[in-house]
Amino acid sequence: MSQERGNRSTRVGVVVSNKMDKTVVVRVDNLVKHSVYKKFIKRKVTFKAHDEDNSCGIGDKVLIVETRPLSKGKRWRVRQVLEKAVTA
Numbered sequence: 264m265s266q267e268r269g270n271r272s273t274r275v276g277v278v279v280s281n282k283m284d285k286t287v288v289v290r291v292d293n294l295v296k297h298s299v300y301k302k303f304i305k306r307k308v309t310f311k312a313h314d315e316d317n318s319c320g321i322g323d324k325v326l327i328v329e330t331r332p333l334s335k336g337k338r339w340r341v342r343q344v345l346e347k348a349v350t351a
Contacts, residue, residue, distance in 0.1 A: 322348025
């Protein structure tokens with residue numbers, strides 16, 4: 264019985280660290296318009312997200328979804344890996 268619970272916030276970002284067990288750090292970039300100068304500024308924010316299978320690697324593009332607090336700084340889960348990073 265998998266039921267959807269309300270509108271959960273989702274974001275798309277890039278994994279910048281996977282050194283922790285079952286946790287990845289995801290950087291989300293977005294453009295914000297400056298209120299005075301009307302120029303677009305790139306803002307970035309990082310989130311710690313739960314990765315149950317340790318399947319994410321650095322550079323992967325992932326979809327994260329908001330969830331209940333899992334630890335002090337972890338309030339997001341990795342829903343799916345959208346694009347794997349190219350490893351050389």
